[in-house]
Amino acid sequence: MTGKLFIVGVGPGHHDHMTFRAKQAIEESNTIVGYETYVNLVADLIEGKEVHRYAMTQEVERAHQCIDLAKSGKIVSLVSSGDPGIYGMAGLIYEILAEEGWDRKIGLHVEIVPGVSSLNSCAALVGSPLMTDFAVVSMSDLLVPWEIITKRVEAAAQGDFVIVIYNPASKKRIHQLQDTRKLLLKYRSPNTPVAIVKGAFRESEEIVLTDLESMEKHNDKLGMITTVIIGNSSTFMYKDLMINPRGYTSKYNIVEPQQTRK
Amino acid sequence: MTGKLFIVGVGPGHHDHMTFRAKQAIEESNTIVGYETYVNLVADLIEGKEVHRYAMTQEVERAHQCIDLAKSGKIVSLVSSGDPGIYGMAGLIYEILAEEGWDRKIGLHVEIVPGVSSLNSCAALVGSPLMTDFAVVSMSDLLVPWEIITKRVEAAAQGDFVIVIYNPASKKRIHQLQDTRKLLLKYRSPNTPVAIVKGAFRESEEIVLTDLESMEKHNDKLGMITTVIIGNSSTFMYKDLMINPRGYTSKYNIVEPQQTRK
Numbered sequence: 001m002t003g004k005l006f007i008v009g010v011g012p013g014h015h016d017h018m019t020f021r022a023k024q025a026i027e028e029s030n031t032i033v034g035y036e037t038y039v040n041l042v043a044d045l046i047e048g049k050e051v052h053r054y055a056m057t058q059e060v061e062r063a064h065q066c067i068d069l070a071k072s073g074k075i076v077s078l079v080s081s082g083d084p085g086i087y088g089m090a091g092l093i094y095e096i097l098a099e100e101g102w103d104r105k106i107g108l109h110v111e112i113v114p115g116v117s118s119l120n121s122c123a124a125l126v127g128s129p130l131m132t133d134f135a136v137v138s139m140s141d142l143l144v145p146w147e148i149i150t151k152r153v154e155a156a157a158q159g160d161f162v163i164v165i166y167n168p169a170s171k172k173r174i175h176q177l178q179d180t181r182k183l184l185l186k187y188r189s190p191n192t193p194v195a196i197v198k199g200a201f202r203e204s205e206e207i208v209l210t211d212l213e214s215m216e217k218h219n220d221k222l223g224m225i226t227t228v229i230i231g232n233s234s235t236f237m238y239k240d241l242m243i244n245p246r247g248y249t250s251k252y253n254i255v256e257p258q259q260t261r262k
Numbered sequence: 263m264t265g266k267l268f269i270v271g272v273g274p275g276h277h278d279h280m281t282f283r284a285k286q287a288i289e290e291s292n293t294i295v296g297y298e299t300y301v302n303l304v305a306d307l308i309e310g311k312e313v314h315r316y317a318m319t320q321e322v323e324r325a326h327q328c329i330d331l332a333k334s335g336k337i338v339s340l341v342s343s344g345d346p347g348i349y350g351m352a353g354l355i356y357e358i359l360a361e362e363g364w365d366r367k368i369g370l371h372v373e374i375v376p377g378v379s380s381l382n383s384c385a386a387l388v389g390s391p392l393m394t395d396f397a398v399v400s401m402s403d404l405l406v407p408w409e410i411i412t413k414r415v416e417a418a419a420q421g422d423f424v425i426v427i428y429n430p431a432s433k434k435r436i437h438q439l440q441d442t443r444k445l446l447l448k449y450r451s452p453n454t455p456v457a458i459v460k461g462a463f464r465e466s467e468e469i470v471l472t473d474l475e476s477m478e479k480h481n482d483k484l485g486m487i488t489t490v491i492i493g494n495s496s497t498f499m500y501k502d503l504m505i506n507p508r509g510y511t512s513k514y515n516i517v518e519p520q521q522t523r524k
Contacts, residue, residue: 011281015282016281016282016283016286017281017282017283017376018281018282019273019278019279019280019281019282019378020277020278020279020280020281020282020285021278021279023282024278060515083378083382083385083386085382085385085386085390085392086382086385086392087392087393087394087508088393090385090386090389090390090393091390091393091505091506091507091508092508093390094389094390094500094503094505095505095507095508098500098501098503098505103501104501104502104503105501105502112385112386112387112390113386114279114378114382114383114385114386115378115382116281116345116376116377116378116382117382120345120347120348120376120377120378120379120382121376123345123347123348123352123374123376124345124347124352124374124375124376125374127352127356128347128352128353128355128356128374130347130348130349130398131349131350131352131353132349132406133397133398133399133400133411133414134397134398135395135396135397135398135418135421135423136392136395136396136397136398137395138395142509143508143509144394144509148422149395151421151422152395152421152422152423154421155417155418155420155421155423156397156417156418156421156423158413158417158420159397159413159414159416159417159418159421160410160413160414161397161414161417161418238356238360239360239365239366239367240366240367241356241360241366243353243356243357243360244353245353245357246349246353246354246357246405247404247405247406253322
């Protein structure tokens with residue numbers, strides 16, 4: 001009996017934004033593994049299946065268990081929200097398999113099922129901030145030294161990238177986003193648009209549009225399901241939207257060629 | 263009669279990776295607008311609907327037409343591959359609406375339907391390159407001056423970001439990726455892993471894993487449906503996979519706590 005391992009991203013917390021492939025992989029599986037919260041997101045798809053729920057911070061054990069279950073012949077879906085290929089479980093699974101000498105051509109069947117990640121869902125909700133080059137930075141310094149993260153924030157500021165911040169803060173981890181804000185203020189105007197999106201597409205969704213100057217007034221929105229988007233020099237706010245033009249205005253005209261601008 | 267405008271990302275070129283919401287929006291629409299190639303991706307969903315096909319480089323006209331059709335009471339889906347929120351049509355639609363004084367609370371209903379973008383799909387296909395901070399840069403200098411793009415590549419190199427390159431080259435535009443490679447070689451080893459993914463999840467899909475030194479041997483794979491991922495100092499190749507560890511190895515151990523490393 002040949003097992004399979006799907007590493008499935010179910011997108012933001014709403015079935016609507018799950019892909020057909022994600023649903024198909026879960027349906028094909030007889031065994032489901034994931035954080036309590038993620039497993040609950042797909043509760044209606046997993047009735048009658050063997051389900052292993054985990055608490056946070058048990059990633060290594062969870063990865064080993066998934067591999068072992070699949071090796072024993074089971075068809076396993078390791079589910080997570082968003083996209084497992086972005087700061088997700090895909091990496092740990094491959095690291096462990098590589099350590100074991102696995103060969104994808106002849107060994108266990110492993111498939112990463114990509115999903116709509118926070119950068120995609122949050123951008124869609126707040127306007128069009130990702131029409132230009134952007135950098136994605138995680139504030140979590142559990143596994144990466146803080147000096148490296150700071151260096152990256154500074155580089156992104158110097159490159160005038162729009163910056164998408166994953167894991168902006170947790171209960172124990174607050175100073176990182178504050179330090180990042182201070183660093184960015186050396187390069188960017190206090191009026192630079194900032195979007196704080198908590199629980200995108202979930203029932204608890206909360207969106208705040210603010211700026212670098214005032215973002216600290218909204219620290220109560222920060223947490224593990226929050227993403228922060230910080231504009232670059234071209235980003236502007238229009239009513240309740242955060243917009244990046246698709247290029248330099250000198251380079252194009254949004255009025256149709258045959259018309260004259262009023 | 264109230265119109266609606268959906269700006270729909272259908273993901274990479276295969277229905278499997280489309281979201282349920284994308285399908286729903288297209289089904290709800292009576293009018294479909296998009297590039298010939300994108301419209302063909304959803305041919306089976308649009309039978310009997312009013313369909314407007316466009317050639318490349320008519321984005322401004324297309325955006326105006328979508329807005330006009332929706333204002334006239336039609337339910338319109340502007341379809342594109344990937345995610346319209348990443349270098350896509352979302353921005354142009356909002357720029358035009360902002361110019362007109364539109365207010366999303368009381369005016370025309372507009373919804374961005376996010377999709378699996380190239381960064382998500384290509385990462386899933388080649389391994390797990392996006393476990394660490396990354397920068398996304400488009401090589402297209404049609405709308406952005408080349409000096410700005412160069413500055414960003416250099417900043418991304420200095421920040422040791424993994425770099426995802428959109429629009430790496432077209433028939434007329436070849437030097438940009440060559441210049442980028444030369445610039446990156448000032449900061450990164452010639453052995454830095456590089457993935458070139460053409461037509462992710464399409465029938466014509468081609469994937470090349472190479473490195474900064476040798477990537478130019480594969481210029482025949484470049485084009486408008488190609489994405490290039492360039493590793494950072496931690497990225498490694500393992501057989502036919504491009505892997506980024508999820509953190510600094512000093513900070514975690516992939517062997518389970520109760521086991522001893524061999």
